[in-house]
Amino acid sequence: MIFMMLQEAWSAMSANRLRTFLTMLGMVIGVGAVILMSSIGAGTQAKVKESIASMGSNLFIVLAGSMTSGGVRIGSGGVQTLKMNDASAIEELSSIKAAAPVVPGTAQLVYQSANWNTQVSGTTPAFFEVRDWPSEEGSVFSDSDVRSATRVAVLGKTVATNLFGDESPVGKTIRIKNSPYIVLGVLASKGQSLDGRDQDDTVMVPITTAQTKLFGSQFKGVVRFIMVEAVSESVMDKAEEEMQVLLRDNHKLRPNAEDDFTIRNLTALANTAAETTKAMSLMLAAIASISLLVGGIGIMNIMLVSVTERTREIGIRIAIGAKQRNILLQFLLEALMISIIGCLIGVCVGIGGAYGVSAFFPISVVITQSSIVISFLVATCVGVFFGFYPARKAANLEPIEALRYQ
Amino acid sequence: MAEVIRIEALTKNYHTDAGEVCVLKGVDITIQSGEFVAIMGPSGSGKSTFMNILGCLDKATSGNYFLNETDTTTLNKDALASLRNHVIGFVFQGFNLLARKNLIDNVALPLVYAGIGAKERKVRALEVLKSVGLEAYATYLPNQISGGQQQRVAIARALINRPKLILADEPTGNLDTKTSQEIMDLFCELNDKEKITIVLVTHEPDIAEYSKRLINFVDGRIQHDGLTAHFQASHV
Ligand SMILES: Nc1ncnc2c1ncn2[C@@H]1O[C@H](COP(=O)(O)OP(=O)(O)O)[C@@H](O)[C@H]1O
Ligand SMILES: [Mg+2]
Numbered sequence: 155m156i157f158m159m160l161q162e163a164w165s166a167m168s169a170n171r172l173r174t175f176l177t178m179l180g181m182v183i184g185v186g187a188v189i190l191m192s193s194i195g196a197g198t199q200a201k202v203k204e205s206i207a208s209m210g211s212n213l214f215i216v217l218a219g220s221m222t223s224g225g226v227r228i229g230s231g232g233v234q235t236l237k238m239n240d241a242s243a244i245e246e247l248s249s250i251k252a253a254a255p256v257v258p259g260t261a262q263l264v265y266q267s268a269n270w271n272t273q274v275s276g277t278t279p280a281f282f283e284v285r286d287w288p289s290e291e292g293s294v295f296s297d298s299d300v301r302s303a304t305r306v307a308v309l310g311k312t313v314a315t316n317l318f319g320d321e322s323p324v325g326k327t328i329r330i331k332n333s334p335y336i337v338l339g340v341l342a343s344k345g346q347s348l349d350g351r352d353q354d355d356t357v358m359v360p361i362t363t364a365q366t367k368l369f370g371s372q373f374k375g376v377v378r379f380i381m382v383e384a385v386s387e388s389v390m391d392k393a394e395e396e397m398q399v400l401l402r403d404n405h406k407l408r409p410n411a412e413d414d415f416t417i418r419n420l421t422a423l424a425n426t427a428a429e430t431t432k433a434m435s436l437m438l439a440a441i442a443s444i445s446l447l448v449g450g451i452g453i454m455n456i457m458l459v460s461v462t463e464r465t466r467e468i469g470i471r472i473a474i475g476a477k478q479r480n481i482l483l484q485f486l487l488e489a490l491m492i493s494i495i496g497c498l499i500g501v502c503v504g505i506g507g508a509y510g511v512s513a514f515f516p517i518s519v520v521i522t523q524s525s526i527v528i529s530f531l532v533a534t535c536v537g538v539f540f541g542f543y544p545a546r547k548a549a550n551l552e553p554i555e556a557l558r559y560q
Numbered sequence: 561m562a563e564v565i566r567i568e569a570l571t572k573n574y575h576t577d578a579g580e581v582c583v584l585k586g587v588d589i590t591i592q593s594g595e596f597v598a599i600m601g602p603s604g605s606g607k608s609t610f611m612n613i614l615g616c617l618d619k620a621t622s623g624n625y626f627l628n629e630t631d632t633t634t635l636n637k638d639a640l641a642s643l644r645n646h647v648i649g650f651v652f653q654g655f656n657l658l659a660r661k662n663l664i665d666n667v668a669l670p671l672v673y674a675g676i677g678a679k680e681r682k683v684r685a686l687e688v689l690k691s692v693g694l695e696a697y698a699t700y701l702p703n704q705i706s707g708g709q710q711q712r713v714a715i716a717r718a719l720i721n722r723p724k725l726i727l728a729d730e731p732t733g734n735l736d737t738k739t740s741q742e743i744m745d746l747f748c749e750l751n752d753k754e755k756i757t758i759v760l761v762t763h764e765p766d767i768a769e770y771s772k773r774l775i776n777f778v779d780g781r782i783q784h785d786g787l788t789a790h791f792q793a794s795h796v
């Protein structure tokens with residue numbers, strides 16, 4: 155019986171191919187959009203999650219310079235308000251696990267015939283702890299390297315690959331701004347940061363070396379920012395307060411003076427970013443769902459036309475003994491078939507589209523099983539929901555009225 | 561002889577823009593099993609309206625209609641559908657075949673709603689098509705055969721569920737004389753051999769002659785109900 159009815163639905167669909175195709179197209183586009191959008195959403199979310207995981211946990215950044223009321227930091231390059239002793243004082247706080255002062259800059263690196271322009275930052279060994287960034291090969295520099303300002307360097311993965319290829323860089327000498335530095339190690343790969351930069355395209359040297367030898371002596375004792383890790387998530391607020399009090403005290407700021415530094419809770423920022431991406435991907439999916447709804451309405455529209463057009467056929471069927479549920483099932487099945495076949499094609503289109511997007515644009519996509527299952531369920535519901543009204547209309551026809559219909 | 565149809569004080573009104581129109585004004589008829597009844601009457605006298613009520617396609621405004629001693633006025637839609645499927649075979653003037661289906665599928669359609677499996681449907685449909693002489697056309701579409709052949713297919717469809725009663729509303733109305741005679745011969749054979757009760761509307765005296773009993777409608781009432789021969793004699 156069911157097989158017979160499926161056949162019936164199929165033949166009704168193929169009786170008017172163009173119309174069936176156009177109706178299906180609504181479903182195809184709806185489902186395709188849902189899958190494409192949710193895979194872009196999921197991809198973005200996965201990327202953000204990865205970046206956050208690579209950042210380190212319970213993280214603050216303390217920047218030199220104050221924040222204006224509008225939230226824009228002024229003159230970050232020029233201000234020299236943060237000093238080495240600020241970092242060591244912060245590290246003494248009970249709520250703080252470690253603090254690493256950083257002096258960033260850029261420089262040209264040369265190894266034999268290869269050269270590479272990249273970010274070179276001076277910092278302390280605490281940095282690798284705070285950023286949870288171990289070396290993959292060799293080791294990182296030590297406190298004694300910092301004390302004696304030795305010319306040693308730790309390479310990010312990208313830099314190592316670009317300068318050395320397959321060769322092991324450990325123990326080799328590279329030239330940074332024409333001075334020789336011994337490579338101590340290569341850092342494990344971190345991937346992209348939240349703002350899309352390659353975190354592995356960097357070189358770390360002892361901060362004292364950077365201050366005195368690499369970027370010139372005017373930076374002696376000055377740091378651009380301090381990376382700080384709190385002991386735990388629960389003390390984040392307390393840590394922020396303590397740092398503020400401490401730095402104001404250290405900098406001898408009067409009570410009514412503005413802070414000459416800025417503390418940012420990176421973990422909180424990252425969480426906000428994660429929330430935002432989640433909201434964004436939900437919104438994408440929601441917008442796409444609207445097209446699914448429109449597709450459903452298209453099905454209802456066509457089914458209504460179909461019922462009207464086939465009133466006489468329905469009359470004949472009823473006249474020879476079709477019960478109401480037979481007619482209801484026939485038209486429901488037709489609507490379902492259109493939406494399910496449309497959905498299947500839509501799934502293919504969506505997956506194809508997602509791969510296309512990731513191939514041609516720098517957007518990462520993750521096709522989730524749940525998005526396929528959900529759009530399938532939704533398509534089925536849409537088929538039943540929007541098919542039901544026309545089907546019931548057909549089933550409720552009076553035999554004589556339907557037979558008389560011209 | 562058992563009674564197949566008993567109609568008591570049947571009326572039918574239509575609501576129109578011009579107001580209530582009374583089409584059947586109190587009809588009483590009893591038809592016994594195995595009868596061959598012709599219904600005649602001028603156009604608009606209510607014959608089709610009456611047939612549709614007999615065929616459970618339409619409902620009376622008042623009165624009783626017992627089919628096989630069941631009161632049809634109390635039945636719900638599904639029960640009526642079941643009667644149309646199992647007890648009644650209806651033959652229309654305009655054939656009413658499904659254009660997209662071939663003859664065998666058209667003939668087998670009532671069996672689908674009777675819940676009979678595909679294999680048996682096919683066997684039985686071929687059998688009935690054969691009995692109306694059309695087994696060679698089993699896979700043709702309705703528009704590929706003549707009107708007379710289409711009416712035979714419609715009769716085959718009406719027969720497939722072995723009904724007790726065949727109702728035909730001007731079955732030869734769209735056919736030429738020769739084909740009409742063939743169709744009538746088919747009805748006679750069904751009445752003779754299968755003992756199927758036949759009620760048939762026609763406005764041609766030649767066609768009515770095939771019947772034994774004749775009911776003449778005039779303006780929604782029965783004007784004559786008796787032997788066909790008597791009626792024909794009085795109307796020459
Ligand atoms: N659905 C309807 N609505 C209103 N009037 C109708 C309807 N069907 C039939 N009639 C009227 O009922 C009368 C009888 O019609 P019908 O039974 O078809 O007559 P016959 O078959 O004897 O020619 C006619 O006057 C016709 O106009
Ligand atoms: Mg008529």
